[in-house]
Amino acid sequence: xxxxxxxxxxxxxxxxxxxxxxxxxxxxxxxxxxxxxxxxxxxxxxxxxxxxxxxxxxxxxxxxxxxxxxxxxxxxxxxxxxxxxxxxxxxxxxxxxxxxxxxxxxxxxxxxxxxxxxxxxxxxxxxxxxxxxxxxxxxxxxxxxxxxxxxxxxxxxxxxxxxxxxxxxxxxxxxxxxxxxxxxxxxxxxxxxxxxxxxxxxxxxxxxxxxxxxxxxxxxxxxxxxxx
Numbered sequence: 001x002x003x004x005x006x007x008x009x010x011x012x013x014x015x016x017x018x019x020x021x022x023x024x025x026x027x028x029x030x031x032x033x034x035x036x037x038x039x040x041x042x043x044x045x046x047x048x049x050x051x052x053x054x055x056x057x058x059x060x061x062x063x064x065x066x067x068x069x070x071x072x073x074x075x076x077x078x079x080x081x082x083x084x085x086x087x088x089x090x091x092x093x094x095x096x097x098x099x100x101x102x103x104x105x106x107x108x109x110x111x112x113x114x115x116x117x118x119x120x121x122x123x124x125x126x127x128x129x130x131x132x133x134x135x136x137x138x139x140x141x142x143x144x145x146x147x148x149x150x151x152x153x154x155x156x157x158x159x160x161x162x163x164x165x166x167x168x169x170x171x172x173x174x175x176x177x178x179x180x181x182x183x184x185x186x187x188x189x190x191x192x193x194x195x196x197x198x199x200x201x202x203x204x205x206x207x208x209x210x211x212x213x214x215x216x217x218x219x220x221x222x223x224x225x226x227x228x
Contacts, residue, residue: 013185014019028195036204042221048219050200053087055079059223067223072200074105083200084112085218087170091117096195098123098166102152102183106172109200113170125183126153135159137190141182152186162192170207174199174214 043059046069055076057069091113099122101110107124114122125190128151129136134154154162172179180197187194198215204222207214 015119027054036219036221038221038223040225043067043223046067046221048201048218050079050221051082053079053082057220067225068175068203069220069223071220072105073108073172080108080112080189083217084109084116087200087215087224088113088116090215090217091196091198093169094168094196095166098167098169099170100125100162100167100187100192102179102181103127103172106170109172110170121161122164123154123158123167125186126155127151129153130155137186137205139182139186139189141178143162152182154186159190162190165192166195167192168196168198170195171199173201173220174204174207175213176214177209177214178206180212182215 040059045056046206047054047070048071049055054141055071057071059067060070061067073083087109098120099110099114099117099119100105101122101196102125104127110122110124114120129138130153133153137154137156137159139152141150141152167187169187171179171183174180174197184194191215194217197212200214200216201218201220202214203220
């Protein structure tokens with residue numbers, strides 16, 4: 001097994017804010033005018049619209065002063081298909097060989113988007129080494145919000161598949177960009193060439209990286225407890 005690399009990861013520990021409206025395609029760059037830090041006043045739900053499809057999301061607490069609208073596509077066939085169709089339209093003009101994403105919530109979106117783009121394969125970054133894996137490539141990630149180190153893993157055959165190939169990283173929601181960065185580190189170790197980064201939605205304005213623009217379909221707010 002390839003020796004793991006250590007990488008810092010945290011998707012929910014920054015302070016929020018952002019621009020754009022949910023359901024409107026966007027490419028995110030630093031410097032956007034911020035409108036997406038909202039005061040938390042006991043909200044239980046937040047309504048989002050993506051390509052004409054509306055969903056009511058539960059507002060959940062992630063730390064003492066921060067709440068998010070929880071966007072989960074698992075099990076929602078209509079939502080997965082609508083999001084995949086919108087993202088496929090955005091990615092269709094790009095030259096790449098594989099979509100790559102971290103397990104597990106984005107896996108249905110990877111499948112549907114790859115299908116619409118006519119791709120026969122996509123690649124999933126796993127969170128642990130499995131007994132059936134052959135010479136897996138591993139990076140270790142340290143999260144502020146999760147105790148201890150975690151891993152991202154590519155099975156050896158998947159690592160060979162992406163070596164020297166152009167790939168697009170796809171996720172469901174991007175907050176700080178920590179997960180993207182960890183996937184990038186894993187793909188770099190495997191020798192892949194990243195040509196774009198995409199997600200269904202961006203959360204707040206945590207993600208600020210002009211060198212790594214993010215293709216999204218819209219933006220979710222975060223909710224912050226007011227200080228006296």
